Amino acid sequence: MIFSQLTHLPIIFQVDEDIFARVGHLLERNKLSFNNILVVSGGTISYDLSIDLIRKYKWDSFVLSNNDFSEIEKLKAYCLHKKHDLIIAVGGGKVLDSVKRVCYLINLNHISLPTIISNDGLISPIAVIKNERGKTESLPGSMPMGVIIDLDIIQKTPIKYLRAAAGDILSNLSATHDWILSYNKNGEYVNDLAFQLSRSAANSLVHFNEKDLHYKPFLRQIIQGQVNSGIAMSLSGSSRPCSGSEHLISHAIDYLEVGNGSLHGIQVASISLFILFLQDKLLPEYIDYAKSTGIPLLFTELLNSTENRVLIEIFRKSKEMRPGRYTILDTITEVEFIDNFTAFKNEINYLVR
Numbered sequence: 074m075i076f077s078q079l080t081h082l083p084i085i086f087q088v089d090e091d092i093f094a095r096v097g098h099l100l101e102r103n104k105l106s107f108n109n110i111l112v113v114s115g116g117t118i119s120y121d122l123s124i125d126l127i128r129k130y131k132w133d134s135f136v137l138s139n140n141d142f143s144e145i146e147k148l149k150a151y152c153l154h155k156k157h158d159l160i161i162a163v164g165g166g167k168v169l170d171s172v173k174r175v176c177y178l179i180n181l182n183h184i185s186l187p188t189i190i191s192n193d194g195l196i197s198p199i200a201v202i203k204n205e206r207g208k209t210e211s212l213p214g215s216m217p218m219g220v221i222i223d224l225d226i227i228q229k230t231p232i233k234y235l236r237a238a239a240g241d242i243l244s245n246l247s248a249t250h251d252w253i254l255s256y257n258k259n260g261e262y263v264n265d266l267a268f269q270l271s272r273s274a275a276n277s278l279v280h281f282n283e284k285d286l287h288y289k290p291f292l293r294q295i296i297q298g299q300v301n302s303g304i305a306m307s308l309s310g311s312s313r314p315c316s317g318s319e320h321l322i323s324h325a326i327d328y329l330e331v332g333n334g335s336l337h338g339i340q341v342a343s344i345s346l347f348i349l350f351l352q353d354k355l356l357p358e359y360i361d362y363a364k365s366t367g368i369p370l371l372f373t374e375l376l377n378s379t380e381n382r383v384l385i386e387i388f389r390k391s392k393e394m395r396p397g398r399y400t401i402l403d404t405i406t407e408v409e410f411i412d413n414f415t416a417f418k419n420e421i422n423y424l425v426r
């Protein structure tokens with residue numbers, strides 16, 4: 074997958090309280106002037122939020138009903154017909170990704186106003202879109218030229234999204250250990266800045282004093298971690314800095330449909346604890362972090378079945394998820410995987426006694 078380069082990073086990045094209504098002012102302050110702005114939102118909460126903007130600045134609006142190919146075509150045709158010169162995307166991943174994709178296809182600028190944070194795709198040139206068969210595809214999208222995040226809006230979203238956001242960044246730890254493993258074994262190139270950004274994103278959260286998902290300074294740190302993770306992936310030209318064996322196992326669980334439908338960030342974080350154990354890198358502060366943010370310590374709690382047969386199936390499938398991505402899983406057998414999980418479970422049970 075081709076990621077865009079650093080030159081495409083956002084030029085406006087603003088996280089603040091009650092910032093939503095001041096978007097027009099922010100554009101002005103950054104000396105950006107556009108003549109024909111379109112606000113794209115989803116149909117419910119994000120639409121309600123965007124109404125004020127549309128009225129206040131007299132901008133055009135478009136409501137997306139879905140993130141599939143036909144909606145992308147409709148939005149594309151509308152922008153071309155009305156000759157918009159900027160899109161402001163208001164909403165969750167579906168809206169932001171659809172806009173990223175349309176802007177990529179017709180070479181248009183856009184600004185993201187996320188109303189939800191749940192994974193590290195906030196700043197990435199990847200758009201996850203539904204194809205004709207209803208399956209999601211990761212396609213190239215354009216990087217937003219600005220990201221404006223209103224802490225008051227994010228703070229009010231259901232806690233599972235905040236937990237998932239906090240979790241996806243924890244997985245940077247096991248991912249970067251896998252990266253080093255591959256460097257040692259195969260000489261895989263490690264971009265030092267990308268490595269540091271990814272690692273520090275996770276460490277700054279793990280060592281944060283008040284790990285309360287509703288505490289604005291902690292939320293701000295999570296958002297900063299997502300941004301740094303995004304920049305790390307952009308710099309290294311792949312998802313490697315933030316996606317190791319924990320992501321492979323998570324993708325395998327999704328593929329085999331053996332999970333209980335928990336959010337991606339929660340799933341990878343929980344698996345990450347076991348992977349860190351496998352890597353001999355599990356520290357007490359990582360367990361504390363999971364406890365304070367509500368991430369299950371055993372990822373089997375997120376499965377429909379905890380039988381060894383299912384675990385082996387997941388282990389096998391994980392190796393097929395991304396051929397060529399060398400991780401700790403390439404160094405162990407099926408039996409070792411199960412034995413290690415049993416040992417990990419015992420350690421966790423001992424710790425939480």
Ligand SMILES: [Zn+2]
Nearest residue numbers: 192193241341
């Ligand atoms: Zn992830």
